[in-house]
Amino acid sequence: MTGAPEERTAESTRLSLVADSGAEDDLRALFGQSTAAFASLAGPAHMLEAANAAFFSAIGGDGRRRLGMPLAELVPELAAQGFIALLDRVYRTGEAYSDRDARVLLGDGADAREAYFDLTYEPRKDAGGNVTGVRVIGVETTHVKHAQRLMAEHRALLEQIARQAPLEDVLEGMARTIETLAPEQMLVSVLLADEDGRHLRHGAAPSLPDFYNEAIDGIATGEGVGSCGTAAHRREMVVVTDIASDPFWDDFRHLAEKAGLGACWSTPVLARDGSLLGTFAMYHRTPRAPQASDLALARLFAGTAALAIERHRAEQGRLAAEARARAARDDLAFLLDASTALASDLDYDQTLQRVADACVPALAPLCAIDVIDCGRVRRVAVAASTPDRRELLSSHVPDCGAADDAVARVLASGATEVARRPPTGPGPWPELEVTGYLCAPLSERGRAFGALTLLSADERVFDGHSVALAEELARRAASAARNARQYTQRVTLAKDLQAGLLLPDLPAIPGVDIAAHYHPAGEGLDIGGDFYDVFPLEDGKWAFMLGDVCGRGPIAATTTALVRHTARAIAPLLSGPGAVVRAVNKALLDRPPSHGTGFVTLVYGHLTPDREGLEIELVRAGHTLPLVLGPQRTVRAVEASGLLLGVSGDCRVSPHRLHLAPRESLLLYTDGIIEARDRDGAEFGEERLADVLTRVRPRPAAHEIVDTLTRAVHSFTAGRGVDDDQAALVLTATGRGTGAPVTPHSPAG
Numbered sequence: 001m002t003g004a005p006e007e008r009t010a011e012s013t014r015l016s017l018v019a020d021s022g023a024e025d026d027l028r029a030l031f032g033q034s035t036a037a038f039a040s041l042a043g044p045a046h047m048l049e050a051a052n053a054a055f056f057s058a059i060g061g062d063g064r065r066r067l068g069m070p071l072a073e074l075v076p077e078l079a080a081q082g083f084i085a086l087l088d089r090v091y092r093t094g095e096a097y098s099d100r101d102a103r104v105l106l107g108d109g110a111d112a113r114e115a116y117f118d119l120t121y122e123p124r125k126d127a128g129g130n131v132t133g134v135r136v137i138g139v140e141t142t143h144v145k146h147a148q149r150l151m152a153e154h155r156a157l158l159e160q161i162a163r164q165a166p167l168e169d170v171l172e173g174m175a176r177t178i179e180t181l182a183p184e185q186m187l188v189s190v191l192l193a194d195e196d197g198r199h200l201r202h203g204a205a206p207s208l209p210d211f212y213n214e215a216i217d218g219i220a221t222g223e224g225v226g227s228c229g230t231a232a233h234r235r236e237m238v239v240v241t242d243i244a245s246d247p248f249w250d251d252f253r254h255l256a257e258k259a260g261l262g263a264c265w266s267t268p269v270l271a272r273d274g275s276l277l278g279t280f281a282m283y284h285r286t287p288r289a290p291q292a293s294d295l296a297l298a299r300l301f302a303g304t305a306a307l308a309i310e311r312h313r314a315e316q317g318r319l320a321a322e323a324r325a326r327a328a329r330d331d332l333a334f335l336l337d338a339s340t341a342l343a344s345d346l347d348y349d350q351t352l353q354r355v356a357d358a359c360v361p362a363l364a365p366l367c368a369i370d371v372i373d374c375g376r377v378r379r380v381a382v383a384a385s386t387p388d389r390r391e392l393l394s395s396h397v398p399d400c401g402a403a404d405d406a407v408a409r410v411l412a413s414g415a416t417e418v419a420r421r422p423p424t425g426p427g428p429w430p431e432l433e434v435t436g437y438l439c440a441p442l443s444e445r446g447r448a449f450g451a452l453t454l455l456s457a458d459e460r461v462f463d464g465h466s467v468a469l470a471e472e473l474a475r476r477a478a479s480a481a482r483n484a485r486q487y488t489q490r491v492t493l494a495k496d497l498q499a500g501l502l503l504p505d506l507p508a509i510p511g512v513d514i515a516a517h518y519h520p521a522g523e524g525l526d527i528g529g530d531f532y533d534v535f536p537l538e539d540g541k542w543a544f545m546l547g548d549v550c551g552r553g554p555i556a557a558t559t560t561a562l563v564r565h566t567a568r569a570i571a572p573l574l575s576g577p578g579a580v581v582r583a584v585n586k587a588l589l590d591r592p593p594s595h596g597t598g599f600v601t602l603v604y605g606h607l608t609p610d611r612e613g614l615e616i617e618l619v620r621a622g623h624t625l626p627l628v629l630g631p632q633r634t635v636r637a638v639e640a641s642g643l644l645l646g647v648s649g650d651c652r653v654s655p656h657r658l659h660l661a662p663r664e665s666l667l668l669y670t671d672g673i674i675e676a677r678d679r680d681g682a683e684f685g686e687e688r689l690a691d692v693l694t695r696v697r698p699r700p701a702a703h704e705i706v707d708t709l710t711r712a713v714h715s716f717t718a719g720r721g722v723d724d725d726q727a728a729l730v731l732t733a734t735g736r737g738t739g740a741p742v743t744p745h746s747p748a749g
Contacts, residue, residue: 037117037140040124042133045070046087049133058115058140059106077105077112087134090121094131097121101141116145143293146181150297153177157304167312171204174301174308178282179207182297187261187283189213190269190305191228197221197276200228208283212259216252221276226252227266228279235276237267237298242287262286265294267302269309277309327465334362334469349380351484355452355477356383363470364454364462366432368393369477370407371442371450376400377407380450392428393455399425406439407451414448416440416471418462423453438462440470442478452477507534509542511609513732515702517710520725521552521672529556530670530727533564535571541608543571543580546668546729547623550598558595559646562587567604577605577619578655581645585621588646600645603668613733614660619653621645624671627690631663631699635690638666662735663699669709672724676713684716702730 037055041048048067056065059075066074072084079085081104090097099119106113117138124133157177160170175188187207191200202217219225221232230248231238240246241263243256249264256264263284269277280302282294290298337358352369359367360383369381377400384390398407404425410417420436422429434455442450452474456462462470506514516532529549536542547563549556566587571580581604588600603626605618620626622644625637640656660666669689676684692712696705706728713726 035140037136037138039071039136040133041071041087041136042124044088044091046072046084046091046134048074054140055138058117058138075106077108081105086121087136090123090134091131094123094125094129096123101145114142116141150177150181153181154300154304158307161304161308161311164311164315167308168204170308171305172206174304175204175206178297178301184288185285187285189228189281189283190278191216191219191232191281192278192309193221193232193269193276197232200232200279203278209259212255215255224248224250227264228281231266231268232276232279235268235270235274237265237295239265239290241289244287260285263288265290265298267298269302269305271306271310277306277313280305334358348481348484348488351480352450352477353381353383355473355480356381359383359452359454359470359473361385363466363473364438364460365389365457366393366434366455368396368453368455369442369450370398370411370453371481372400372411377411389432392431396427406437407453410439410441410451411448414441414443414446416467418467420461423455433457436460436462438466438470440467440474442474442481444478444482450478450481507536507542509534509609511611511734511736512542512607512614513702513730513734515706515730515732517706517726517728519672519710519727529560530672530725531560531564532668532727532729533567534729535568537572537606541606543567543604543606544668544729544731545602545604546670546727547600547602547604548670548672548725548727549600551596552725555596556598559588559591559598559600562591562595563600563602563645576655577617578653580604581619581621581642581653582651585645585651586649589649597646599647601671602645607731609733611735612659613662613664613735614666614731615657616660616666616731617655617657619655621651621653624669624674624686627667627669627693628658628660629665629667629693629696629700629705631661633694633696633698635693660731660733662733665700665702665705665730665732667693667705667709667728667730669728670724670726672726673709673713673728675724676717676726678716679718684713688712688716700732702732705730705732 035054037052037058039048039051039055047070050067056062064074071087072079083104086097086099098121099117101116102119104115104117106115117140120137122135122137123131124135126132154177157170157174160173171190175190178188179186187205189205189208190203192203193200199218199220200216202213205213216226216228219229221229223230223233224247225233226248227238227240238248240248243249243253243261243264249256256262261283263286264281266279266281269280271277280298282290282298352371356367356369365385366389367381367383368379370377370379372378373380377398379394379397382390382393384393398405400408400411402408402425406417406419406423406425417439418437422434423437423439432455434457436456438454440452440454441448442452452470454462454466454470506516514534518530518532520530529552530547531549532544532546534542534544545564545567547560549559549563551559563584566584567580570583574580574583581602584600584602584604599622601623602621603618603623604621605616607617608615618626618638618640619642620638620640621642623642625639628636628638630636638656638658640654642653643651645651658666674684674686674689678684689709692709693705696708700708709728
């Protein structure tokens with residue numbers, strides 16, 4: 001190349017400018033229609049020489065579509081964010097710079113927009129390598145960034161659902177996530193369908209005003225009922241682009257206008273089986289039609305909401321099932337405990353009191369049980385949380401003839417009565433603060449004989465479950481009360497029969513101190529087989545006996561009566577105890593089979609008091625050996641032989657005579673005493689009996705001997721119930737007999 005150096009330099013500069021200008025033209029052509037933002041900046045002031053439409057759209061649209069201005073004046077917010085400083089560095093160093101996912105805030109105040117770009121800053125150089133400006137190429141990644149954040153938030157929601165977080169927390173979080181990440185302002189609402197799918201309830205809407213949420217809570221599902229009601233009815237998405245003109249919003253337009261809503265797109269939330277779970281709605285402040293990305297977002301989060309709601313319903317169903325199972329177990333445990341308590345006592349009144357106690361506080365804070373007794377209502381049991389309330393409830397007795405009395409009505413109808421108010425008719429209801437009652441009949445053979453009344457004094461409500469439980473308890477209580485009443489009647493009958501077999505009072509015999517003891521086995525329901533008797537004869541003599549019939553119950557009672565009354569009838573006619581016992585044996589053998597075939601053991605004798613003591617003649621027929629207790633606490637057995645009665649016609653008995661000096665005693669007893677057992681199964685025995693008698697104080701009275709013996713047996717058995725009847729008869733000589741005849745009296749029983 002020829003010419004002066006100055007000419008060559010000028011030419012080189014011209015060519016460089018041309019080359020640079022050509023490159024810029026190419027870049028403008030390349031990025032003119034591109035979605036990537038392109039700008040060419042000149043000089044140290046970064047004058048905007050060229051830019052494509054994407055650049056102007058990114059920085060704010062038509063309002064900033066101006067060339068020939070420094071970038072810092074055109075987009076002043078970039079300086080504070082460090083972008084102008086980056087341009088300065090590239091212009092100064094001539095080195096390119098790249099930045100990925102650079103965050104840029106464009107605009108001011110409420111109109112500011114957050115955007116993300118992949119930016120490349122390249123120096124513009126002339127042919128001589130001098131930097132003349134900077135080219136900026138930016139690819140907006142805002143949507144990608146939002147999508148990444150959206151997926152991250154979506155995963156977090158799914159994790160919440162998997163952890164079974166509360167449904168309201170999941171739905172609230174979902175709504176806020178969408179509102180935050182949406183490129184344009186959006187307000188999200190989730191409504192939940194009732195079980196029948198006919199109404200929608202508020203689920204989550206963090207940005208909608210409270211008055212709006214309250215107004216649409218409970219709206220019906222149906223055609224034309226706003227966007228959500230219609231979407232729920234159709235089971236498909238409903239898009240309303242302009243609420244102000246859409247007929248679906250005729251009934252809600254004033255509400256939407258007050259809330260500042262312009263558009264609403266609602267998507268039904270459906271379960272896997274197609275049933276309605278709710279709706280997912282996206283609101284906008286201005287009329288707007290959805291883009292493809294909006295529809296995809298709606299589908300994504302409607303599915304997420306469906307998953308959360310289904311999981312919630314499944315969990316609620318599981319909890320409800322567990323609660324029902326737990327309640328059923330509690331009910332069963334309550335009824336079992338109540339049944340056990342009912343079975344633990346066979347006293348009529350006590351049984352019903354146990355029912356009342358079982359009801360408080362498990363079923364109610366107050367309980368009363370009334371029964372019909374001799375044509376009148378009797379309050380037989382009450383239970384309350386405090387003694388004062390118990391006393392107050394006890395003082396009230398229902399009026400059986402009053403039409404306004406709940407107990408009277410239940411007794412008349414035999415049907416349960418329930419109310420969420422105090423009972424009608426007079427009663428201490430205000431003082432007890434009664435708020436409701438449940439009255440169930442106690443029935444026997446279809447007829448009510450009593451009523452179980454539960455009274456609430458709080459927020460407790462007697463529902464169907466309470467009624468069923470109370471009625472089942474009343475049924476069991478009625479059965480237990482019936483059994484207790486029958487048992488009481490049988491015990492009373494047994495005692496009456498037993499009273500006829502035993503002397504109600506021992507006779508007063510001059511010269512003789514008499515004491516007796518009788519303790520039937522069990523609780524007295526079965527009539528015992530032990531018996532004793534003392535009755536007068538002629539010429540100042542007296543007959544005495546103590547025996548034991550094999551078996552228990554009515555047959556034993558029949559045999560006992562046969563022995564006693566046979567002896568009483570024939571003793572005045574025969575010469576001595578042996579003849580009387582043989583006659584008794586014959587009577588036992590002659591009894592019909594229906595009256596029993598059991599044998600009898602017996603000690604029968606005659607005594608005659610005198611001033612020297614007692615003359616006694618006795619016969620022992622298979623019974624335990626009588627014992628004589630001397631005044632110095634010596635004990636000796638009376639060895640008299642004899643066979644059981646009622647077994648054989650050959651009644652071999654040998655009368656035995658003895659004399660009791662003053663303060664000597666004759667003890668007759670049944671084998672129930674010596675066969676009493678302790679906790680280890682050991683018997684009381686004859687040796688222990690003799691030992692106990694030696695510890696009686698010297699010259700004891702007859703009742704002292706009986707008391708000492710019975711206390712020793714009770715202590716030995718540790719208070720346990722006896723397995724066999726126990727009877728004892730003590731005859732003690734006093735030495736004050738006159739021998740004067742005593743007029744016989746009628747046999748006892």
